[in-house]
Amino acid sequence: MNAVQTILLGDLSGVQDFLFDVAAEGGGQARRLRARSLFISLVAEVAALRLSEAVGWGRSQLVFSAAGKFLLAGPALPEAARDRARLEAVEISRWLFTETGAALRFALAIHGLVNGQPLPHAYDHAQQALQRAKWRPWSDLLGQDPAWPAAALVLPPISPPCDLCRRRPGRHTERDDDDTERLLCARCHQDGELGRRLPTARWLELHAPPPPDAMDLAGFGLRVTNANRPAPDARFVFALTHQYPVTDGRIVPRRLARHIPRHPDNQPVEFKDLGARATGAPLLGVLKLDADNLGAAFRHAAQGAANLDGVKRLSERLDDFFARQLDDLLARPPWSDLYMVFSGGDDLLLVGPWNVAFDFAGHVQQLFARAFARDGLTLSGGLALVKPTFPIRSGADQADALLEQAKTEPALGATVPKDQMAAFGQVWKWSDHATVVNTARRLAEWVRQDLMPRGWLHTLLDLAEARNRDAAAPVTARLAYHIGRNYPPSHADGARGELRRWANDLLADFDAGQRAETRLLPAILRHALTATRSTSRDEP
Incomplete structure (x- = not known):
């Protein structure tokens, strides 16, 4: 990459709210969620591609693209190129406003380096400009009109509403997994279609102009195919398998599809x-x-x-x-x-x-x-x-x-x-993670072997939480009584003696809390209780 003179930062906001705006009704929640996640990744990729082309840059100017954010960096841009980038951003925003019901928002920042400005400073300035743009959602749709153009920010009526999301007008009639007829909006319909086709697909093809049979994706047409090779008229291609022709320059070398558990028929496990x-x-x-x-x-x-x-x-x-x-x-x-x-x-x-x-x-x-x-x-x-x-x-x-x-x-x-x-109700350093895991498994195994009743875990948890609430409370004496009355002797054979020696070590450190095992006892016990709860128990 040559010396950087211009930074373009793009950001999709509202990602998590939009991602999880997938109703459990109608079945196929896992399938729809997978499609929604892929849709968000593709929107960010398309936005980066459109802006790169608008300013005359190539894919090599892409520094990173992930989680709805991307960074493009390249040579100095004339004002005309910057204006083209801003116009692209407006078109992307307008499409998101209508397509997602204003749930996803796009912001763009353009920063040109001046007077030998160090790159870290330029990056910080670009981030600040991006944050200011995010504070003014949809302002780019208002244009320069001094009057308030309210019509630009009015969504179409949603009557009748989609039976799943209740956010957009219903347009497509489908039967769900329970054989119930539902009226779906275009977005929920496409989520279902995309989710059904992804398990057997090999390619995601972006076409421009969009073919009539393709899904609309911010100015491109999206086709999901399982052909041996991508179509020759596809502008850009994302591979959904590990193997793809590395000589095909249209293929974007980034993995967008993510693992999901599947049934033998290749459909997602719910x-x-x-x-x-x-x-x-x-x-x-x-x-x-x-x-x-x-x-x-x-x-x-x-x-x-x-x-x-x-x-x-x-x-x-x-x-x-x-x-x-x-x-x-x-x-x-x-x-x-x-x-x-x-x-x-x-x-x-x-x-x-x-x-x-x-x-x-x-x-x-x-x-x-x-x-x-x-x-x-x-x-x-x-x-x-x-x-x-x-x-x-x-x-x-x-x-x-x-x-x-x-x-x-x-x-x-x-x-x-x-x-x-x-x-499990606590925070710990990763250096103590093995202690949490191993001790919890040890306790759970003692319960399964009937060496200790599961109720003892509840007793220990009550004492540990009482100690954390009030260090001056006489909790240690209660623990000593509980251990002395109930636990086997430390000289007992095998795991019975091991259990008592563990309890004695806990008692000795209970006040000081020098060991991670003592400090993290509530989390350890909650893990062990969860691991030993039977499906027939109805516990909080």
């Missing part, structure tokens, strides 16, 4: 069936992982450079990790029951049996640390446990809140946040 595959309680785990301090890492990669090659290499490594390596992992046991909602750039969101999602979080962190510790990057995560019938949007909101907790609140005994996991 969330209620995934919950039934969990150990113990039939719950789903909604996992959100996100890299820490990425902005600082990008600024460091650009420090003293005339271009953004260092940023692009780091971005490509991150995208390869989240979009390719992790997706490949999910294709094989023990991770194949995990549904990757989105993954790319520097974060992921997935849904699956709670215990599999929890174990996967620890495995990902180990891989991430090996790949990016030298770049100064760490990972934080949040795991929410929800019933399979719970709206997946609410589960994602809970996971988001837990991720924010991991990024902003130091774990008990720590002094700084980040590089942490939040789950």
Whole structure:
């Protein structure tokens, strides 16, 4: 890449709200969610392609594109080229306004470097300009008219409304999985169609001008095909399989399709069936992982450079990790029951049996640390446990809140946040993750072997929470009484003696909390209780 003189930043806002605005009614929630996730990725890709072409740049000017955001960097642009980019942004906004019912919003920032401005400073200025643009949603649709052109921001009537989303007018009559006839809007109809065709598809083709039989995608026509090769008249192509002709310059070398569990007929496994595959309680785990301090890492990669090659290499490594390596992992046991909602750039969101999602979080962190510790990057995560019938949007909101907790609140005994996991009511450093996992599994196994009643876990949890609420409360004496009255002697044979020695160690450290096992006892016990809950129990 030559010396950078202009930065273009694009951003889709409202992504998570739009992504999870998928009703559970009508069946096929997993199928529709997969289609919606792919739709968002494609909109961002199309926006980047349209802006690149508008200013006369090629795909090599794309520095990164992930999670609805992209960065283009290239030579100086004349004002005419900037005007063309702004016009493209207006057209993209107008299409999103109508197509998504104003749920997705597009913002663009153009920043030209002046007087030898260092790239990190230029990037920060571009980010600030982008934030200002995001604070004025849809202002680009109003034009320069000094009067308020209210008609530009009025959506068409939604009567009769879509039976699924209730946000757009119903246009298509379909029968759902329960053989109930429903009236769907164009967006929900296309989500269903795309979700049905994706499992057997090989290519996503973008055509311009759009053919009559193609799905409308911000000025392009989208075709989903399973042909051996993409159509010769396709402008751009995304491969949905691992193998594709590398000599075909139309193919965008980025993985957009993500792993989902499938039935033998290749259709997605629905969330209620995934919950039934969990150990113990039939719950789903909604996992959100996100890299820490990425902005600082990008600024460091650009420090003293005339271009953004260092940023692009780091971005490509991150995208390869989240979009390719992790997706490949999910294709094989023990991770194949995990549904990757989105993954790319520097974060992921997935849904699956709670215990599999929890174990996967620890495995990902180990891989991430090996790949990016030298770049100064760490990972934080949040795991929410929800019933399979719970709206997946609410589960994602809970996971988001837990991720924010991991990024902003130091774990008990720590002094700084980040590089942490939040789950089961506590936050801990990844260095203590193995302690949480191994101790919880140990307790669960003792319960399964009838070495300790499951009720003892509840007793220990009550005592641990009482200690955390009031350090001066006489909780340790109650713990000593509970252990002395109920637990086998420490000299007992095998696992019985092991159980008592574990309890004695806990008692000895209960007040001081020097060991991670003591500090994180509530999370450990909640994990063990969840793992040993039978499906017949109706517990909170």
